[in-house]
Amino acid sequence: MTETTGSSGAVRFNDETWETLSAATRANLCFQCGTCTAACPLADNTPMRVRMLVRRAQFGETDPLIWKCMTCAECNASCPRGVDIVGLVRYLRQGKWRTREVPKGLPTLLWGIFSDGNTFHLPPKDRAAWMQDVKVPGRGSTLLYVGCTASYDPRAQRTARSVAKLLNLAGVEYQVMGTDEICCGEAARSVGNEGLYDDLQERNSAAFRQRGIERVITISPHSFDALKVGQAKYGGPPVVHYTQALEELCDSGKIVSKVEKRVVTYHDPCYLGRHQGVFESPRRLLELTGLKLIEMRNNRAQSLCCGGGGGRMWMETDPSERPGPRRVAEAAGTGAELLATACPYCISVFESERGSEPIPVTDVAELLASGARG
Ligand code: SF4
Numbered sequence: 507m508t509e510t511t512g513s514s515g516a517v518r519f520n521d522e523t524w525e526t527l528s529a530a531t532r533a534n535l536c537f538q539c540g541t542c543t544a545a546c547p548l549a550d551n552t553p554m555r556v557r558m559l560v561r562r563a564q565f566g567e568t569d570p571l572i573w574k575c576m577t578c579a580e581c582n583a584s585c586p587r588g589v590d591i592v593g594l595v596r597y598l599r600q601g602k603w604r605t606r607e608v609p610k611g612l613p614t615l616l617w618g619i620f621s622d623g624n625t626f627h628l629p630p631k632d633r634a635a636w637m638q639d640v641k642v643p644g645r646g647s648t649l650l651y652v653g654c655t656a657s658y659d660p661r662a663q664r665t666a667r668s669v670a671k672l673l674n675l676a677g678v679e680y681q682v683m684g685t686d687e688i689c690c691g692e693a694a695r696s697v698g699n700e701g702l703y704d705d706l707q708e709r710n711s712a713a714f715r716q717r718g719i720e721r722v723i724t725i726s727p728h729s730f731d732a733l734k735v736g737q738a739k740y741g742g743p744p745v746v747h748y749t750q751a752l753e754e755l756c757d758s759g760k761i762v763s764k765v766e767k768r769v770v771t772y773h774d775p776c777y778l779g780r781h782q783g784v785f786e787s788p789r790r791l792l793e794l795t796g797l798k799l800i801e802m803r804n805n806r807a808q809s810l811c812c813g814g815g816g817g818r819m820w821m822e823t824d825p826s827e828r829p830g831p832r833r834v835a836e837a838a839g840t841g842a843e844l845l846a847t848a849c850p851y852c853i854s855v856f857e858s859e860r861g862s863e864p865i866p867v868t869d870v871a872e873l874l875a876s877g878a879r880g
């Protein structure tokens with residue numbers, strides 16, 4: 507992005523940048539209808555207005571509130587002109603790194619990804635700690651890509667173990683990369699470091715090739731989205747989310763799971779649902795276990811963001827601006843006994859922000875594993 511400082515002191519990007527940006531995101535087609543603002547969960551409790559963000563971009567300016575965006579894609583789904591607002595946000599964030607106008611926490615995040623290969627800035631030697639008592643076959647052309655959060659975060663590690671146990675039960679031959687696994691780059695892309703994201707995709711692609719990987723199963727929807735897009739560019743293998751892989755195994759009779767009959771509601775993670783269109787696989791898994799599924803009013807493409815995407819996990823958010831409590835309240839309001847989801851970020855946010863709401867938060871894989879037999 508090429509920028510100039512005008513007489514007013516405002517930093518503007520030039521016409522060439524605008525041409526590139528328009529071609530990539532269709533931002534030039536915006537006619538300021540405001541539908542995106544009406545759809546954006548930030549419009550209720552923050553000063554950010556996505557319509558204004560696009561308008562300012564049309565004038566060559568970057569809205570300073572750009573960092574509040576969670577890249578949830580509600581705006582993309584609602585825009586009648588097909589503007590890729592999430593793409594625009596990522597692009598504009600790239601420019602902010604040049605002037606170092608970035609929230610604190612993000613340089614450390616990027617340094618952790620660059621130097622340690624993970625978003626936690628923890629030693630790569632600890633990356634396989636999630637496995638504990640799980641024995642992985644370590645052969646075959648399927649890779650279980652665990653991702654940073656499920657590798658290092660104790661709560662998310664439970665999801666990784668559940669998925670691995672279910673694959674074992676079904677007799678799937680698969681590998682994990684253990685301490686050799688590196689970040690998928692989704693967080694880097696979200697906060698505006700497309701170069702680091704690209705580099706990680708290339709390195710992951712080479713590692714997959716070296717191991718003879720023909721299919722990747724991810725734990726996190728963020729890895730799913732990042733690897734699916736990135737591996738398509740580098741000729742890597744197809745990528746699926748674990749809910750899709752487990753649905754296949756249930757359909758072929760390799761996994762049977764029956765759990766205590768309870769009422770559950772399901773939260774669609776933005777990167778699994780709106781970004782990648784996977785709405786039904788997690789629901790089918792829940793219903794196959796015998797759980798009764800009831801829907802929240804905002805479900806599937808209208809799901810409300812938990813607030814953890816777009817790098818927001820690594821930025822301070824004022825409690826009054828957090829969308830998580832509203833979503834947990836919506837789940838509790840359905841009368842469901844459990845709130846299930848399929849993303850480690852969503853679980854982490856809901857667990858820490860559910861306050862006095864009594865509804866327990868769980869992962870689809872954990873539920874399935876709790877009642878599974880081969
Ligand atoms: S919905 Fe699309 S066309 Fe309407 S203001 Fe937003 S970006 Fe512009």
Ligand code: SF4
Pocket residue numbers: 545546547548556574575576577578579580581582591592
């Ligand atoms: S991606 Fe989500 S948070 Fe960001 S502007 Fe669009 S609707 Fe708002």
